[in-house]
Amino acid sequence: MTLDLDPGLLEAQLRELALEARAHRFEVAPNPCVGAGILSGGRLVARGFHEHWGGAHAELQALREADRLGIPLAERDALLVTLEPCSSFGKTPPCTEAVIEAGLRRVVVGATDPDPRHRGQGLERLRGAGVEVVELPTGSPLEQTSPHFLRWTSPARTRSRRPWVVAKWAQTMTGQLVPPPEVGEGRWISGPEALEEVQVLRSRVDAILTGSGTVLADDPRLTVRGPAAAGLTEGPGRVVLDTDLRTPPEAKLLRAPGPDERGGPLLFFARTDIDPVRARRLVEASEAPGIEVTTARMADRTHFDLRDVLERLWERGVRRLMVEAGPSLLQALFDAGLVDQVRIYTGSVRGGEGPTLGPWLAQARLEQRMDSEVGTMARLDAFVS
Numbered sequence: 356m357t358l359d360l361d362p363g364l365l366e367a368q369l370r371e372l373a374l375e376a377r378a379h380r381f382e383v384a385p386n387p388c389v390g391a392g393i394l395s396g397g398r399l400v401a402r403g404f405h406e407h408w409g410g411a412h413a414e415l416q417a418l419r420e421a422d423r424l425g426i427p428l429a430e431r432d433a434l435l436v437t438l439e440p441c442s443s444f445g446k447t448p449p450c451t452e453a454v455i456e457a458g459l460r461r462v463v464v465g466a467t468d469p470d471p472r473h474r475g476q477g478l479e480r481l482r483g484a485g486v487e488v489v490e491l492p493t494g495s496p497l498e499q500t501s502p503h504f505l506r507w508t509s510p511a512r513t514r515s516r517r518p519w520v521v522a523k524w525a526q527t528m529t530g531q532l533v534p535p536p537e538v539g540e541g542r543w544i545s546g547p548e549a550l551e552e553v554q555v556l557r558s559r560v561d562a563i564l565t566g567s568g569t570v571l572a573d574d575p576r577l578t579v580r581g582p583a584a585a586g587l588t589e590g591p592g593r594v595v596l597d598t599d600l601r602t603p604p605e606a607k608l609l610r611a612p613g614p615d616e617r618g619g620p621l622l623f624f625a626r627t628d629i630d631p632v633r634a635r636r637l638v639e640a641s642e643a644p645g646i647e648v649t650t651a652r653m654a655d656r657t658h659f660d661l662r663d664v665l666e667r668l669w670e671r672g673v674r675r676l677m678v679e680a681g682p683s684l685l686q687a688l689f690d691a692g693l694v695d696q697v698r699i700y701t702g703s704v705r706g707g708e709g710p711t712l713g714p715w716l717a718q719a720r721l722e723q724r725m726d727s728e729v730g731t732m733a734r735l736d737a738f739v740s
């Protein structure tokens with residue numbers, strides 16, 4: 356430890372950054388919550404946070420903020436960061452390189468990367484480039500800042516090779532996912548604010564998964580539209596579990612996305628012995644770029660083995676997946692223990708149709724639960740342990 360830095364003060368500053376970073380936990384997971392700050396004259400003068408999956412890392416955000424505020428390099432005494440900077444290419448370039456390029460001479464780190472494949476490498480890279488690294492292992496322990504990330508990087512989870520699954524649904528006051536026929540054409544529960552938020556959520560996942568029940572009932576497009584689409588080159592992949600390929604050729608999913616709409620490749624899971632003519636007809640009916648019919652192991656005559664489906668999506672590069680499905684697929688995913696995170700919107704709609712996920716919710720172990728309001732709806736975010 357260099358003597359001109361007060362470890363007690365640094366720890367307090369790291370804790371402060373960690374607390375602020377945690378506010379973004381449901382947007383960044385499975386990534387860890389990370390905060391960073393530029394220290395100048397003993398004060399944090401610029402801060403940055405990893406705010407959402409696929410977004411800029413905290414170190415970069417803090418450096419940008421320091422630039423925006425015009426803080427000269429000579430006055431940047433150190434970069435504080437709650438977690439070891441990454442040193443490999445992921446969704447963004449390595450942060451170690453940004454720190455080195457920015458000319459910072461000292462970095463204070465509150466926790467090391469728990470993943471044995473990366474642990475210590477970022478610190479080594481910085482030291483190798485002549486940056487002084489100060490480690491404060493009790494500064495911002497991951498057990499407090501990001502328990503979800505510890506689970507994600509645990510040996511058991513690393514071996515399972517399946518994406519982080521966010522289950523999102525809207526329900527009525529009775530917990531039903533289908534409103535009464537006279538409300539929202541029997542389909543819509545969500546208000547405009549929640550619908551807009553869902554567009555943002557879609558823009559921050561690698562793919563969206565649904566079941567044939569939803570495609571047949573709702574005819575969704577599963578694309579990103581409105582302001583959330585701006586800046587996206589491609590939308591998330593769209594995945595449908597459709598054992599018998601019942602999706603009709605006129606389904607909106609198959610249409611070419613409009614100019615302000617982003618829709619990624621379409622992937623249909625159908626049974627192995629599906630009639631090839633039926634599959635070809637679906638592919639030929641599609642105007643959407645990139646459509647494929649594939650298969651997965653069946654759990655029984657009509658249902659896919661969902662773990663196998665998820666593993667196949669992982670092989671295709673899907674790391675964060677959102678499920679926008681009806682109660683059948685959601686319940687099956689819960690039963691198989693394959694859901695990591697939930698977002699539930701409850702609207703002020705009375706009654707409804709079909710099953711509820713209430714029994715599952717009543718016994719689920721929800722962690723770090725956050726209740727909030729979006730327009731006229733109640734929103735619940737939580738991790739599932």
Ligand SMILES: NC(=O)c1ccc[n+]([C@@H]2O[C@H](COP(=O)([O-])OP(=O)(O)OC[C@H]3O[C@@H](n4cnc5c(N)ncnc54)[C@H](OP(=O)(O)O)[C@@H]3O)[C@@H](O)[C@H]2O)c1
Nearest residue numbers: 524525566567568569572598658659680681682683684687
């Ligand atoms: N409130 C909301 O957030 C929300 C969201 C979406 C949908 N919905 C509503 O939900 C209703 C549809 O419900 P749903 O339960 O029929 O739709 P779903 O869960 O989206 O789709 C279920 C279908 O997926 C296929 N599937 C394949 N493997 C499966 C597996 N292992 N487990 C479960 N399903 C598997 C099965 O059809 P195949 O045998 O044909 O493959 C199954 O019937 C609609 O009324 C819609 O409006 C509500």
